[in-house]
Amino acid sequence: MGILTSLLAGLVFGLGLLISGMASPAKVLGFLDIAGQWDPSLALVMVGAIAVGLVAFTLARRRAVSLLGFEMKLPTARHIDRRLIIGSLLFGIGWGVAGLCPGPALVALGTGQPKSVVFLAAMLAGMGIFELLERARLTRQRA
Amino acid sequence: MTIDWNAFTPLLALAGGLLIGVAAAMFVLFNGRIAGISGVLGGLLRPVKGDIAWRVAFLGGLVLAPVLFVMFGGRTGRIDAGFGALVLAGLLVGVGTRYAAGCTSGHGVCGLSRLSPRSLVATLSFMGAGFATVFIVRHLLGA
Numbered sequence: 001m002g003i004l005t006s007l008l009a010g011l012v013f014g015l016g017l018l019i020s021g022m023a024s025p026a027k028v029l030g031f032l033d034i035a036g037q038w039d040p041s042l043a044l045v046m047v048g049a050i051a052v053g054l055v056a057f058t059l060a061r062r063r064a065v066s067l068l069g070f071e072m073k074l075p076t077a078r079h080i081d082r083r084l085i086i087g088s089l090l091f092g093i094g095w096g097v098a099g100l101c102p103g104p105a106l107v108a109l110g111t112g113q114p115k116s117v118v119f120l121a122a123m124l125a126g127m128g129i130f131e132l133l134e135r136a137r138l139t140r141q142r143a
Numbered sequence: 144m145t146i147d148w149n150a151f152t153p154l155l156a157l158a159g160g161l162l163i164g165v166a167a168a169m170f171v172l173f174n175g176r177i178a179g180i181s182g183v184l185g186g187l188l189r190p191v192k193g194d195i196a197w198r199v200a201f202l203g204g205l206v207l208a209p210v211l212f213v214m215f216g217g218r219t220g221r222i223d224a225g226f227g228a229l230v231l232a233g234l235l236v237g238v239g240t241r242y243a244a245g246c247t248s249g250h251g252v253c254g255l256s257r258l259s260p261r262s263l264v265a266t267l268s269f270m271g272a273g274f275a276t277v278f279i280v281r282h283l284l285g286a
Contacts, residue, residue: 010204013166020159024220048160053256056168066175087242092272094235126237
């Protein structure tokens with residue numbers, strides 16, 4: 001059952017990206033181009049998503065387990081550190097270069113665009129580099 | 144700043160945003176998980192038994208969404224960036240989102256919905272970097 005709701009959540013998320021136009025890099029770049037002809041659509045996508053999210057996470061916080069009986073895995077990290085800020089800045093630069101973030105890139109894969117494979121392969125390589133650096137750091141810490 | 148009224152699609156943006164919110168709501172209320180795409184995907188690079196299927200199902204839903212969308216007459220966007228830009232962007236998005244422990248979905252949608260100060264800092268950082276990058280690429284380099 002958890003697999004089915006996961007699939008459904010991914011599907012609805014993807015449809016939301018498509019209907020809002022956020023699966024289109026041109027539209028995302030139109031939002032990020034505040035000095036040019038600015039397309040504020042992305043801001044309204046956030047407003048819509050957060051309006052529902054506020055209610056959902058308020059309900060979620062009151063529960064010990066999910067409706068299907070799974071443990072609630074809500075983030076516990078609260079510290080604002082260099083990793084958070086530098087990581088976000090690097091992500092933002094990459095986002096601005098191609099107009100793609102992870103969700104829309106996966107949606108683009110489903111449209112059969114070969115370019116999405118190039119982006120996703122590089123993104124997975126980037127995530128792999130993080131894993132290697134993290135493992136090296138943890139080994140150093142233990143030593 | 145001039146608003147591009149031809150590109151601005153407020154109703155579709157809001158409707159798509161609501162759907163994204165519904166997807167995040169379903170995911171946290173049924174599965175007890177944050178609908179953060181970089182995190183769901185990145186977790187597969189550190190595979191843990193029993194923690195794989197729901198990730199694949201969620202990501203599969205995202206990839207399947209455009210198939211359904213096109214079937215109902217929807218139009219999908221196109222990736223315009225060139226090969227080099229996609230590789231660079233992908234690497235930055237991959238490394239950055241993992242260090243930041245979240246992307247547009249995890250921090251931008253879910254984190255802001257949880258009123259997390261950490262996610263607010265992340266969102267302001269990647270949006271700021273995105274604005275700056277597009278400004279440099281479009282208005283200083285003139286690409």
